[in-house]
Amino acid sequence: MQDSPFIRSGRRTVEIERDAVTALLPRIDAAFCRACELIMQCKGRTIVTGMGKSGHIAKKIAATLASTGTPAFFVHPGEASHGDLGMITKNDVVIAISNSGTSAEILTLLPLFKRMGIPVISMTGVADSPLAQTADVNLDISITTEACPLGLAPTSSTTATLVMGDALAVALLEARGFTAEDFAFSHPGGALGRKLLLKxxxxxxxxxxxxxxxxxxxxxxxxxxxxxxxxxxxxxxxxxxxxxxxxxxxxxxxxxxxxxxxxxxxxxxxxxxxxxxxxxxxxxxxxxxxxxxxxxxxxxxxxxxxxxxxxxxxxxxxxxxxx
CATH class of the missing domain: 3.10.580.10 (CBS-domain)
Known part of the structure; x- marks a missing residue:
C-alpha cells in the first residue's frame, strides 16, 4: 500500500501545503499588526469579500471572525456591484481576497471603498498587483507552488489564505479578551451551546x-x-x-x-x-x-x-x- 499512487499523491499534497503554511510565519509582521489595528479600530463590521475559491475561503474567514468577537460577514463582490454595496457603511473595514490581486469584480469596488473612506486590507499572492498596491495594507499569501500538479486548482494558495485568516481572528480574539462564555453566546445551539453555556x-x-x-x-x-x-x-x-x-x-x-x-x-x-x-x-x-x-x-x-x-x-x- 505504501507504493500506492493515491498515498504518494496525498502525502505530496500535504507536504506542499505544509510548506506553504510554514512560509507564512515571517509574514506575521508589521503589516499583520496594522491589519489587526484597522479591524480593532473599526466601529462597524468587517466585510470579507472574494471571488471563486477565494470567495469560499472569505466566507469561512468571515464566519470565524464573527464567532470570535469580531462582527463580520461575507459580501460577494459581483453582487456588491448590483445593490449589495448598500450593506457596507463608512464605519466598516474590508478584507479583500484575491490570489492574483487582479480580480475585476473586486477592483471595480476599490474606488467606491476609497470614496467612502473605508480601510481596505488585501490578501494577495502578488505584492505589486493592483489590489495590493491600492489597499491600505496587504497581507502576503504568496506560495511557491500549488499542490495541484497542473498548477490550476487553488490548493496551497487557499490553505495559506485560510491560515492567514485564522491568524487574524485569533490575534483579535486575544486582543479583545474574548472568553469561552462570549464564544458560547454566538453558539447557543446543540452540544456546543450546552457545553459552553451551562453553569x-x-x-x-x-x-x-x-x-x-x-x-x-x-x-x-x-x-x-x-x-x-x-x-x-x-x-x-x-x-x-x-x-x-x-x-x-x-x-x-x-x-x-x-x-x-x-x-x-x-x-x-x-x-x-x-x-x-x-x-x-x-x-x-x-x-x-x-x-x-x-x-x-x-x-x-x-x-x-x-x-x-x-x-x-x-x-x-x-x-x-x-x-
Whole structure:
C-alpha cells in the first residue's frame, strides 16, 4: 500500500501545503499588526469579500471572525456591484481576497471603498498587483507552488489564505479578551451551546439534597446521610454551617482497609479537610475538567461565606449532555 499512487499523491499534497503554511510565519509582521489595528479600530463590521475559491475561503474567514468577537460577514463582490454595496457603511473595514490581486469584480469596488473612506486590507499572492498596491495594507499569501500538479486548482494558495485568516481572528480574539462564555453566546445551539453555556448552578443539587454532617457525627450516622442523599459523599460543616471537610465513598474504603471501627469513629477523625470546591457560576464543562483532574465524581459548591450551597455530580453533567 505504501507504493500506492493515491498515498504518494496525498502525502505530496500535504507536504506542499505544509510548506506553504510554514512560509507564512515571517509574514506575521508589521503589516499583520496594522491589519489587526484597522479591524480593532473599526466601529462597524468587517466585510470579507472574494471571488471563486477565494470567495469560499472569505466566507469561512468571515464566519470565524464573527464567532470570535469580531462582527463580520461575507459580501460577494459581483453582487456588491448590483445593490449589495448598500450593506457596507463608512464605519466598516474590508478584507479583500484575491490570489492574483487582479480580480475585476473586486477592483471595480476599490474606488467606491476609497470614496467612502473605508480601510481596505488585501490578501494577495502578488505584492505589486493592483489590489495590493491600492489597499491600505496587504497581507502576503504568496506560495511557491500549488499542490495541484497542473498548477490550476487553488490548493496551497487557499490553505495559506485560510491560515492567514485564522491568524487574524485569533490575534483579535486575544486582543479583545474574548472568553469561552462570549464564544458560547454566538453558539447557543446543540452540544456546543450546552457545553459552553451551562453553569454548575443550573444542574447542582441544592437545599435538602445537599448531605451535611457535623465533625462529631459518628461514621455510622454519616453513612446513613450519604445513603439518603445518594451522591456518594457528604459535606462536613461546623456550627456556623461553614464547610470544613468532606467524606466520600473513597474515604470509606480507606477506613475499612485501615480497620477503622465504624461504630466509634467520628467525622473529625476521618474526613478530608479543606476539600476542593467550586463557585456556582463556574461552567459545568470546567467542573467536569476539574473532576477528571482530581479523579473525583462530585464537587461541593461553596458560596463566599464558605457555606456549602450545592453539590454537582459527574452524572448530572453527563445527563445534561455537556460531553
Amino acid at each position: 454548575v448552578e443550573d444542574i447542582m443539587h441544592v437545599g435538602g439534597e445537599v448531605p451535611r454532617v457535623q465533625p462529631s457525627t459518628p461514621l455510622s450516622q454519616a453513612l446513613l446521610e450519604m445513603t439518603a442523599k445518594s451522591l456518594g459523599m457528604t459535606s462536613v460543616v461546623n456550627a456556623d454551617d461553614e464547610l470544613i471537610g468532606v467524606f466520600t465513598d473513597g474515604d470509606l474504603r480507606r477506613c475499612v482497609d485501615a480497620g477503622v471501627d465504624i461504630g466509634k469513629a467520628q467525622m473529625a477523625d476521618i474526613m478530608t479537610p479543606n476539600p476542593k470546591t467550586v463557585p456556582r457560576h463556574m461552567l459545568a464543562a470546567e467542573a467536569l475538567g476539574l473532576m477528571d483532574e482530581k479523579k473525583i465524581t462530585a464537587l461541593i459548591v461553596e458560596d463566599d461565606r464558605h457555606h456549602p450551597v450545592g453539590v454537582v455530580h459527574l452524572h448530572d453533567i453527563l445527563r445534561a449532555g455537556v460531553v
